[in-house]
Structures are given as C-alpha cells and as structure tokens.
Amino acid sequence: MSSSSSDGVEERLDEIIDDIIDETYINIVESQPKKQRKRAYIERDRELGHNRLWNDYFSEDATFPTHLFRRHFRMNKDLFLRIAYRLSENVPFFQQRRDATGRFGLSPLHKCTAAIRLLAYGNAADAVDEYLRIGESTAIFCLEHFNEGIIRLFGDEYLRRPTAEDFERLLHIGEIRGFSGMVGSIDCMHCRWKNCPTAWKGQYTRGSTKPSIVLEAVASQDLWIWHVFFGLPCTLNDINVLDRSPVFDDIIQGRAPRVEYMVNRHIYNLAYYLTNGIYPNWSTFIQSISLPQGLKTDLFTKYQESTRKDVERAFGVLQSRFAIVKNPGSFMGPG
Known part of the structure; x- marks a missing residue:
C-alpha cells in the first residue's frame, strides 16, 4: 500500500513539474519581442x-x-x-x-x-x-x-436630389411619352457580395443563392439615375426595401415640388412612378395590367411596360459600363 501511494505521489509531482516548465516556457516565449516579417519589396519600375x-x-x-x-x-x-x-x-x-x-x-x-x-x-x-x-x-x-x-x-x-427644374424636365419628358405626371421608373437589382462575412451570410442570402445586396434606383429615359438606395440584404424583396427607402421622404416632409396635371378630366397633384406588378397599389405607382382586356387596356399595358424598362435599361448600361457592379463584389467589406 505504501509503495503504490508513493508512486502516485511521484506521478503527481512529475505532472506538476511538467506543467510549471511548460507554463514558464510559454511565458518566456511570449515575453520575447516578436520578429516582424519584412515586407517583400518588388521593384516594379x-x-x-x-x-x-x-x-x-x-x-x-x-x-x-x-x-x-x-x-x-x-x-x-x-x-x-x-x-x-x-x-x-x-x-x-x-x-x-x-x-x-x-x-x-x-x-x-x-x-x-x-x-x-x-x-x-x-x-x-x-x-x-x-x-x-x-x-x-x-x-x-x-x-x-x-x-x-x-x-x-x-x-x-x-449626387443630389432633383430640383424643381429637374422635376419640370422629367414631367415634360413623361408628358411627351404619354404619361403626364410620371417622373421615372423604379426597380431593384441584386448585386452579389463575394466577400460577405460568414456571420452575415444568413441575412444576405435567399434560398440557395449567393449573398447579395439590393440596389433600388429610379431612372429616367436619358439614363439619369436620380435616386439610389443601396446596402439592404437580399432576403428583402422590393416591397420590404420600399418600406426602408427614402424615396418618398420629400413628399412626407413636404419638400417635394408641387405638381399639377390632368388625366381623363381629373386634376392630380402627386407625381407617380412606373413599376412592375410586385409593388403595392399606391397612388404613386402605376403598374402594368397583368391580364389586359380590350384594345384600350392592351395598348396601355404595351406602352407602360416599354416605358417602365427605362430603369432596367439603366441597370444594363451601368453593368456594361462599369463591370464592378456586375461582377461579384470582392472589394466590398463589412463597412
């Protein structure tokens, strides 16, 4: 019994001594100044x-x-x-x-x-x-x-808000094209985020797709993108983005220029945007008719859909002119 107990004491002492030696060695190594790796210099001429x-x-x-x-x-x-x-x-x-x-x-x-x-x-x-x-x-x-x-x-x-003169020009363009009171078309585009942090991938990914960021824009016929809202996660759709977008801040806060036009003998004082079918039925949105009935509604749908393509055409030109928008966002960090 005494022999076995003494062996156990010796093993315990050996463990304690080993722990002390390991801890002392780690402290010595950490206390020594770390040698900084020299930056590799390449003479690029x-x-x-x-x-x-x-x-x-x-x-x-x-x-x-x-x-x-x-x-x-x-x-x-x-x-x-x-x-x-x-x-x-x-x-x-x-x-x-x-x-x-x-x-x-x-x-x-x-x-x-x-x-x-x-x-x-x-x-x-x-x-x-x-x-x-x-x-x-x-x-x-x-x-x-x-x-x-x-x-x-x-x-x-x-990179400014449209002025009263800008709105007058937009309204004039819309009237020439047959849409009195129209100031542009609105839509969203998804930009892939290659370097999305792992902790954020859940909220920036929808289904089996890659992480992406939503870009909301309003564009006119001359490809002037006069409203941009960028940075929201891909899990939001066009309606959710609209709830967070500042596109109607000027109207809500009373800073929007006054507009007055007549359609079908009715006077309206609120400008509107052309949208696709996903947007809500608000008075500021004019959507295309999903199932047009008759020549009149069919003609209206045809003109509305062709005019609404302004924002999609602006997205296409933006991606073709600056490919960094189309390619995965490898430069975008979490900030």
Whole structure:
C-alpha cells in the first residue's frame, strides 16, 4: 500500500513539474519581442508603367485614338482629365511627390487609371500590375480614394436630389411619352457580395443563392439615375426595401415640388412612378395590367411596360459600363 501511494505521489509531482516548465516556457516565449516579417519589396519600375500609359493614351501621337480611349476607360478623355486634375488639386493622395531618395511616386494619371480600370472591368486588384506596374494594395487604395474624392468633389453637383427644374424636365419628358405626371421608373437589382462575412451570410442570402445586396434606383429615359438606395440584404424583396427607402421622404416632409396635371378630366397633384406588378397599389405607382382586356387596356399595358424598362435599361448600361457592379463584389467589406 505504501509503495503504490508513493508512486502516485511521484506521478503527481512529475505532472506538476511538467506543467510549471511548460507554463514558464510559454511565458518566456511570449515575453520575447516578436520578429516582424519584412515586407517583400518588388521593384516594379513604375516609371516604365507611367511612360507606357502616357504613350498609349495621353501623348500627342497616342497609340490608341479617342474612340478607343472611351471604350477602354468608359468615358471620354476630356472628362477623365477633368477628374484627374480636380483630384490632384484637392486630394493629397493623388498628388505626385518625391520619396526620401528623391524618386517620384505614382502620378495622378497613373492612380486614376488604376481606379478606373478596376471599376470598368471589375477584375482582381492585381490585374493592373503587369500593365500599370501598381501592386494590389496600392490599386485598392487608388480605388478607395478615387471614390471618396469623386463623392466629395462632385457630389454636390451630380449626387443630389432633383430640383424643381429637374422635376419640370422629367414631367415634360413623361408628358411627351404619354404619361403626364410620371417622373421615372423604379426597380431593384441584386448585386452579389463575394466577400460577405460568414456571420452575415444568413441575412444576405435567399434560398440557395449567393449573398447579395439590393440596389433600388429610379431612372429616367436619358439614363439619369436620380435616386439610389443601396446596402439592404437580399432576403428583402422590393416591397420590404420600399418600406426602408427614402424615396418618398420629400413628399412626407413636404419638400417635394408641387405638381399639377390632368388625366381623363381629373386634376392630380402627386407625381407617380412606373413599376412592375410586385409593388403595392399606391397612388404613386402605376403598374402594368397583368391580364389586359380590350384594345384600350392592351395598348396601355404595351406602352407602360416599354416605358417602365427605362430603369432596367439603366441597370444594363451601368453593368456594361462599369463591370464592378456586375461582377461579384470582392472589394466590398463589412463597412
């Protein structure tokens, strides 16, 4: 009995000593300063990338003519140069500076081209590395600062609510097309979210589909998207999105311009939108007739459905012009 008890005591002591040694070793290792891995530096010869870009698009005898510039950049050269100039004048990130060795950094044209290429083609961030000689992280920074700069510098002019003059123009266009009081067509589009966090995939996924985000927009015949509401999960349909949308805030708060028009000898003072059948039967929505009966209703349905396609046509042009909208949203983070 005494022999077995002593063996048990020794085993217990050995376990305690092993635990003390392991804990001491872990404390020593954690207390030592961690060696930071050096960042791998690749000499990309950014001057070569800038010279190639300049000779291809911006020199007097550029390789690619103006119509190919618009095709590759999804905008004409004058607009691109205007954007690049404003960004270089007002956003420090796009200002070309020298580093500690006196070497010039990336030029404004260089950075704006990287951002435009990612927007236009929707490729991975390192897809512009071989041509522009810009790394993946730098290309993402270019895209982020480009979007922030555009919103800050051009938002007041282009990302604004329609004014009274704008509504008058929209109403005039609607009247010419046979829809007096119509200010546009409204619909929703789903954008796939590739990098959706795992904790959020349930609310951003419907059925067996991939996670996606809903984009609500109102567009006119000239492809002017004058209302955008973006960011809600795919589990919501058009009606649920409408309940959260600020599209009617101006009407509710009394800021909407007054409208007056006559249809069938009745005077109305509330503008309306053309929608598909999923939207509710509100006075601000004109839906197509699902089962038209007679020549009159059949003709109305035909014109209503063709005119309502304005917003879907705007979605199509937006996706074809800027492929980052059509491709999975790999750049969109949880913020």
